[in-house]
Amino acid sequence: MSRHNPLLWPKPPVIWSYGIAVLSVAVALTVSRLPAIHLQDAPVSLFLCAVLLSAWFGGIGPGLFATAVSALAFNYYFLPPTHSLTLKTDEIPRLVIFVVSALFVGSVSAAERSAMESLRRARDDLAEKLRQLQSTNEALQAESRERKSAQESLRRSEGYLADAQRLSQTGSWASVVGEIRYLSEECCRVLGFDPYAGQPLYETFFQRIHPGDQAKFREAVETAERNKADFELEYRFVHPRGELRDIHVIGHPVVSPSGDLVEFVGTVMDVTERKRAEKERERLRQAQADLARVNRMTTMGELTASLAHEVNQPIAAAVTSANSCIRWLDADVPNLEKARAAAARIVNDGTRAAEIISRIRLLFQKGTLQLEVVDVNEVIKEMISLLRGEAMRYAISVYTELASDLPRVMGDRVQLQQVVMNLMINSIDAMKSADGTRELAIKSQRAENEHLVVSVTDTGVGLPPGQADQIFNAFFTTKPHGTGMGLRICRSIVESHGGRLWAAENSPQGASFYLTLPAKFDARREFEAPA
Amino acid sequence: MMADDNRIVFIIDDDASVRASIQDLLEATGLRSESFGTAEEFLRCKRPDGPSCLVLDVKLPGVNGLDFQRRLADAGLRIPIIFITGYGDIPMTVKAMKSGAVEFLTKPFQERDLLDAVQQGLDRDRATREEQANLAELRQRYEALTAREREVMSMVVSGMLNKQIAAELGTSEVTVKIQRGRAMKKMKAGSVAELVKMAGLLDVPSAEK
Numbered sequence: 254m255s256r257h258n259p260l261l262w263p264k265p266p267v268i269w270s271y272g273i274a275v276l277s278v279a280v281a282l283t284v285s286r287l288p289a290i291h292l293q294d295a296p297v298s299l300f301l302c303a304v305l306l307s308a309w310f311g312g313i314g315p316g317l318f319a320t321a322v323s324a325l326a327f328n329y330y331f332l333p334p335t336h337s338l339t340l341k342t343d344e345i346p347r348l349v350i351f352v353v354s355a356l357f358v359g360s361v362s363a364a365e366r367s368a369m370e371s372l373r374r375a376r377d378d379l380a381e382k383l384r385q386l387q388s389t390n391e392a393l394q395a396e397s398r399e400r401k402s403a404q405e406s407l408r409r410s411e412g413y414l415a416d417a418q419r420l421s422q423t424g425s426w427a428s429v430v431g432e433i434r435y436l437s438e439e440c441c442r443v444l445g446f447d448p449y450a451g452q453p454l455y456e457t458f459f460q461r462i463h464p465g466d467q468a469k470f471r472e473a474v475e476t477a478e479r480n481k482a483d484f485e486l487e488y489r490f491v492h493p494r495g496e497l498r499d500i501h502v503i504g505h506p507v508v509s510p511s512g513d514l515v516e517f518v519g520t521v522m523d524v525t526e527r528k529r530a531e532k533e534r535e536r537l538r539q540a541q542a543d544l545a546r547v548n549r550m551t552t553m554g555e556l557t558a559s560l561a562h563e564v565n566q567p568i569a570a571a572v573t574s575a576n577s578c579i580r581w582l583d584a585d586v587p588n589l590e591k592a593r594a595a596a597a598r599i600v601n602d603g604t605r606a607a608e609i610i611s612r613i614r615l616l617f618q619k620g621t622l623q624l625e626v627v628d629v630n631e632v633i634k635e636m637i638s639l640l641r642g643e644a645m646r647y648a649i650s651v652y653t654e655l656a657s658d659l660p661r662v663m664g665d666r667v668q669l670q671q672v673v674m675n676l677m678i679n680s681i682d683a684m685k686s687a688d689g690t691r692e693l694a695i696k697s698q699r700a701e702n703e704h705l706v707v708s709v710t711d712t713g714v715g716l717p718p719g720q721a722d723q724i725f726n727a728f729f730t731t732k733p734h735g736t737g738m739g740l741r742i743c744r745s746i747v748e749s750h751g752g753r754l755w756a757a758e759n760s761p762q763g764a765s766f767y768l769t770l771p772a773k774f775d776a777r778r779e780f781e782a783p784a
Numbered sequence: 785m786m787a788d789d790n791r792i793v794f795i796i797d798d799d800a801s802v803r804a805s806i807q808d809l810l811e812a813t814g815l816r817s818e819s820f821g822t823a824e825e826f827l828r829c830k831r832p833d834g835p836s837c838l839v840l841d842v843k844l845p846g847v848n849g850l851d852f853q854r855r856l857a858d859a860g861l862r863i864p865i866i867f868i869t870g871y872g873d874i875p876m877t878v879k880a881m882k883s884g885a886v887e888f889l890t891k892p893f894q895e896r897d898l899l900d901a902v903q904q905g906l907d908r909d910r911a912t913r914e915e916q917a918n919l920a921e922l923r924q925r926y927e928a929l930t931a932r933e934r935e936v937m938s939m940v941v942s943g944m945l946n947k948q949i950a951a952e953l954g955t956s957e958v959t960v961k962i963q964r965g966r967a968m969k970k971m972k973a974g975s976v977a978e979l980v981k982m983a984g985l986l987d988v989p990s991a992e993k
Contacts, residue, residue, distance in 0.1 A: 562843065562870030566799045569870070569891030573805035576895035580812035588812075595808055602801050 270311025274319035277303035282326050296331055297351055304355045308362035316359030324352050415439065427518045430478055431455050434516060443500065443523045445492035463489035463497065474504070474517075481506045481514050487524065499525045538642035563609050571602035627664050629707060629770065630655045633695055636673045640681065644693060647685050654696040659705055660772035668746045669770075672754075675739050676709040676766045683713025683764065703772045704752075712763040716756055724756060790834030791906050795819035796826050796852075797841040797868070802891075806839060806898070813899060823852050835913060837886065837905025839898075842869040842876065850876070853883050862912060864905035868893060919985060925971050926986055933967040934988075940964060940976060941983040942990035 265273070281303040285296035300323040308316030329336065332344045340348065415438055418424055424440025426433070433455050441448040444458070462470050466488035477484035483505050490500045504519035578595035581588040637651055644651050662669075677693065684691045692712050700706040716724060717731050725744045740754075747754040752770040759765050793810055795817055797803045803819040810817045820826040823844055842849035853865055867880050867888045877888045886908065887901035929937065932953075939949045946964065950957040973979040983990070 565870040565891040566802060569868070569893065570799065570801040570805040572892040573802070573809050573895065573898075577805065577809035577812040580809070584812070591808070591812070595805075598801060598805060598808075602805075605801070 265310065267311075267314070270307070270315040271318055273310050274303075274307035274315040275322065277306045278319055278322045278326060281323070282330065286330065296327065297354070300327060300351070301355060301358045304359045305362045308359035309366050312366065313360070313363045316363050317356075320352060320355040320359055323355055324348065327351055421522075423520050423522045425518070425520050427516050428455070429514075429516045430474060433458060440521055443498075443521050444490060445494075445496075445498075461491050463491060465489070477504060477506065477517070478514060481508055498523055499528045535642060535645075538638070539646070541639055541642070564606055567602040567605040567609065571599045571606070574598040574602065624663055625666060626661050626773070627666050627669055628659070628661055629669065629705060630659050630697055632666065632669050632673055633697060633707070636670060636677055637695070640674065640677050643678075643681055647681060647691065649681060649684055649691040649693050652692060652694040654694070654698075656698040656705075658699060659697050660699065660703065662705065662750070662770045663773045664750045664770065665746075669750070672743045672746050672768065673707070673709075675743050676768075679739065679766075680709055680711035680713060680764075683711050683715070685713075687713045687762070689762070700769060704769045705772060706767060706769045708765055708767050710759060710763065710765040712759070715762055716758055716764050721756060721758065725754075789814075789816070790832065791815065791910075792832060792834060792836045793817040793839060793902055793906070794826060794831070794836060794863075795839045796821075796823055796844065797839075798822070798843075798845050799841070802841070802868075809895065809898070810902065815902065823847050835906045835910040837864040837866060837902060837909055839866045839868060839902070842867055842880075850879055850883070853880065853885065857883070864908045866898070866901040866905055868898075922971075922982055922986055926982075926988070928970050929967055933963055933970070936960060936963045937967045937971070937979065937983065938988055938990055940967075941980045941988065 278300065281296070281299035284290070285299045304316060304319045304323055307319035311318075325338070328340060328348055329338055332348060333341055418437055418439035419442070422439065422443060424443045425435075425437045426440050427435040433452050436444070436446065436452055438448040444461070446453050459467065459470075469486065470488050473484050473486045476482075483503070485501075485503045487499060487501050490498050492498060501522045501524045502519060504517045506517055507515040509515050574595045578592045578599070581592035581595060633653065633655060637653065641651060673695075677695070680693050684693070690712050692710075694710045695707070696710075697705060697707045725740050744754045747768050747770070750770055752768055754766065754768045757765045757767065793815055795803055795806050797806070797819070798821055800821065803821070807817045807819050818829070820829070823846070826838075840849050840852065844852065847855075849867060849869075856863065856865075864886045865880075865884070866886050868891055869876070869888070870891050880888050886905045887897070889897055889901065926934070935953070936949060939952065944952070946957050946960045949964075950960045953960065968979060971979060971982055973982060982988075
C-alpha cells in the first residue's frame, strides 16, 4: 500500500550500490572537468552530491566507498600537484575538510535514508497489520454468518424432527435410572406431561405407569442396565386425566469408550390405537373363521338334506310297496296280481335309488368344476390368514414352508380352498385337547413327474389307532359333531383334480396329511374319458 | 268293507312311484284314493263329497307344501293334511303341526304311522262334516221360524219368563206360550236347555232384558 516514491525504491543489491557509487563519482568528475562550464575550481559540491547519492542508495558502505574514491579523485585531479596522488602539505586541510564534509554528508544521507526506510517499514508493517486485521475481521464475519446459518439449519432440522416426532407420534428421551435427562416435546405429549413445564422427575414418571406394569417396567430397565443392552417393551400409562394409554418404549445404551454406561436414549410411541386396531382385526379374523365354519357346516347340512331327499324318495316308495305287497299276500284271498305289481315297483325303486346314488357320486367327482390356474401357495396363505385367529385361540403356532418355485395347477380354486381349510381345521381340532407343543406346519414343494405335494402336519391326537384307512370313508368320524363327510369330500376333490390324498402317523405325536396335484392338470380331458 | 263307504284319500306327491305305492297300500287296506302330481291338479279336480284327507309332500314343484296348506285354509277348504317329506327339520314340523296338520311323517315312513294318520284324518273330517251337516239343518229349521217366533226364541234363551215376554211384546201370556211351543217344535228342541245350545251354535243374538 506504499505510495510510489522514486527516491524510495527498494535498496538495490550490494554490487549495484557500489556500482552507483563508482558511477556517480565518475559522473561528478567528468562534469567538473568539462572545460565548457568552468567548474575546475569548485568540484567539491559535485563530489558531495555523488557521495550523498551513493549513501542514499547504498547506505553507509557505498557512502564511505564513494567518499574514498571522491577523495582520491579530488586529490589526483584538483589538488596540486595535479595528476599525482602526492600531496603538498598546505593542501592537506583542503583534503581533510573535503573528506570530513563528504563523510558528514554521506552519513546524514545514510541516516536519513535509514530513517525513511524504517518509517517505510513501519508503515508497511502497519499496512500489513491492518490488512491482517481486516482479513481477520472478514473471517470473523464469515464465521458469524456461518454460525448463524448453522443455527438456522439446526433450528430448522429441530423443527423437522419435532414435526416428524409429532406426525409419527414418537417421542425421544434420554435417561439414567432414577433420573430423566431429556424428554422431547412429543415424548411429553405421548406421556401426558406439559412440554413447557420442564423435565418431570423420574419418580413422577414411574408413578404414572399402570400399577400392573410397574414391576415389568422396572425389571426390563434394570436388566438392560445390568447388561448394557437394548430394551423394548410395552406398558400402560395413566395420563393426568385418568386416560389409559398403551406405550411402546425402545431404549438403547450409550456406553463410554471405557465401557461404562453413560445413559440410555430411546423412543416412546403411543400404540393405543394400533393395539385397538389389532384387537379389532383379531375380532374380524375370528368372525371370518366362525363364518367359514358356519359356512362349511351349512354346506354340509344342505348337501345332506338334498342327498336325503333324493334317496329317500325311492326308498319310501319301495318300503310302502313292500308293505302293500305283504298285505295283498296276507289277505283272506291273496291277490297275487297286486302283490306282483307291488314287487315290480320295489325292484324299480331299488334300482332308482342306486342310480341316484351313483349320480350323486358322479356329481361329486366331476361336478361343476370351475377351472382356472391356481397358485396353491396363495390358497394356503389365504386359508392360514382365515384360520390364524382360530389357531391362536388354542395357542397353536402355525409354520409354513412354501416352495417359491411351486408349479401352478389347473383347478377349482374354491374346492382346493375347501380341501386345505378342511385339513387345517382337522389339525386344529386334533390339537385342541392335546398336551405339549401345538404346531401346525404346512409345506409345499415340487415333486416328481410334474406334480406338487402339500403336507399339513400337526402335533395333535393323531389318527385313530388301527383305523388310519377308514378315515376317508363316508360317515366315519371321531368328532362328537362331525358329519364324517369332510375327508371323504376332500379326497373326492383331490382325485377329481388328478391328485391323491393320504394320511400318515407322525412321530412322536400327531398326524400328517399329504396331497399331490399335477401341475396344470387338464381336467377337461378327464371329463371326456369314459368312466 | 262297506259298500256305501264314500271315504277317499287324496295324495299329492311329485314322485309317481311314491304316489303309486301309497295308493296301492291304501287299496290293500280297503281305502279309496286319488293321487295328483301337482297341487294345481288337485285343485282342478271334482272331489266327491264324503270324509276325506290329504297326504301331502312338503317339497312340491312350484309350491311349498306348507304354503299350500295355508292356501287351502284361506280358501275355506278344511281338509285334514298328513305331511310326508324326504327330509324334515324341527321348525318345519312345528309350523305344519301348528297350522293344523294331522301328522308329519319323514320318508321312508312306517306303514302303521301312515295308516293311523290317514284314519285319524278321515275321522276328524267325518266329525267336521257331521258338525257342519247338523249346523246346516239347524239353520234350515231356524229359517223356517216366523219373525215373531224368532223373537220369542231369543227371549226364551236369554232366560225371560213367559210373563215378561208377553209384557215386552204387548200380547197375552197365552199367545206367548203357543208361539214358544211352535218354535220348540220347529227347532226339534226337546227342552229349553237344548234350545239354548242350538241358539249358541246358530249364534242367535239373545234379547236384552
